[in-house]
Amino acid sequence: MKNKLSFFAFPYVVWMALFVVAPILMVVVYAFSSADGGFTFENFTRMGTYAVVFGRSFKLATIATVICVAIGYPVSYMMAKEGLRFQRVAMVLIMLPMWMNFLLRTYSWMTLLENNGLLNQLFQKIGIIALYNSIFGTNLQFFRMINTQGAVVLGMVYNYLPFMILPIYSVIVKLDHSLLEAARDLGANSFHVFQRVILPLSLPGVLSGITMVFVPSVSTFAISTMLGGGTELLLGDLIERQFLGGAYNPQLGAAISLVMMIIVVICMVVMNRFGEGEEQAVML
């Protein structure tokens, strides 16, 4: 130990070994064992049946991530351009919902989105539903919002948007202004300054934002059960069911988790490669 201070990292190393590395190894071991403990590939042969669930989860998580980028980038960009005081207030507002528990927030969305929920009651009161009915000749009592895939995506976007805004914001706010001035000096208009300088330089923030939104979205189970109605399983539900449901098949649960982790890691590696390439291109 050359650095004396590295002693302080020791507890964290132990922590990582016990609660990150060891559990992952156990997932691997479980995934390749049968119920009586022998080695088997059987858990993986069943994976084909769950392809639909994999597809659905990755689709919804991708949609949620794209929406988060589409909302998060402009917000971060505007924020970084404003004065310090505005930035602080905006930051508090973005963080505020996160001071409350994630399950409570999702539960609140249930009461908002229900058929007879607050939003539908509001639409009823101000005549939006009547207006819709008269335009489209329908006879709706309410808009069906809860228990749809849209509601699940909404829940993901709402819960994970701050994880997109924060990294992008912190990258943009630290951009060297002299670079932007230099670009202008060399004749770039503001669109080109954004496209050729700001966007490439902020890409690392976007990439870490994507990781932080996509990964929890793809494995969520609380959001899909509460807002999606549980009629169509997501990966998280499927895995949860292997551990806490009637099925009780931890080996299969571990195998599904492992496959999910591998796919996620591949996605991330591919994306980061792409990101690195961009950065180098800029530097060239």
Place this chain on the structure above:
Amino acid sequence: MKKTVACAILMALFLTGCGGNATSQNGESTGGSDGGGKRVVNVCSWGEYIDEDLIYQFEDETGIEVNYQTAESNEALYSLLKTGAGDFDVIVPSDYMIARLIKEGMLAELNYDNIPNYALIDDQYKGLSFDPENKYTVPYTWGTLGIIYNSTMVEDPITSWDAMFDERYAGDILMINNSRDALGAALLDLGYSLNTTDEAQIREAYQLLADAKEKGVYQAFVMDQVFQKMEGGNAAIAMYYAGDYLTMLENNPDLKYVVPDEGSNWFVDAMCVLKDAQHKEEAEAWINFIASTDANLRNMDYIWYASPNTEALEQYPSYYEETYGEPLDSELYEIMAAPQSVLDRCEVYENLPDETLTLYNDLWTELGI
């Protein structure tokens, strides 16, 4: 690769070994060092399933400290026990899960001499299929599964399981989110037994469910969310337990409950002691306390599930009148404590053979895909 796997297994063994030792040492030191001064019992039950004052009363009377925990479902409890995550003495599973636990040798035989209040439990709830010789269990509550519907949202009163598959109410029906009950409803609707092991019948029931789901009949598959959705008028029809219906009724008087004509499930939840329980004596003291008439009356009043205690069941209407100053609606009483005529057309769940359980689980997952 082999080495890392071996490492992981070693580590896992080391970890679980540690955990086990730590708890047993704890148990010994609390028991040993103060000469049995502090006695403990670890109870695991369902949420909102006891009048909590009873816990304090028991602690005051006996000096035994109660660690009261809850599990979400029989299946969740089972996996807690299997993984060794729960260090419980007393659990309160339902009939079919008790049968499974007995079969797997996870329950301890009770010493009924320490549970004199067992004599107060009505014979009707003893010797049921899950514990035919009455060696392991003391019944805690019983009740029926039925259909809850909002009378302002359906055309005619509901009397049949057909309602759970009725396209007229597409998008307004909440299916229960567990395989046994959901497939059970379909089996009953087709005129089969809840405990059938005939694969063709079970597959037919699955098809009924799957077709209904395909046609958009189900708004959602729910467990506890049913309260919010039915109370708020967000759905017309749901299937759930009688005791919980009475809780919902307090918040929405339009709700009705029916045990369909085709029959239904009637269930018994019973207290059991785990084989490796470390506080067996305390566990039996707790069970005896909970089986008393007074505790049963107060529990019944709090959770709205019927008691298996003969005296408590008889005295409840007058207890209610005394406490609230108004007579108990006999219709509600009959929903809580279903009369014999209703029970006659109901079945108790039996533990299914392993291959049938696997079929249930596979079909249930298939339904969600």
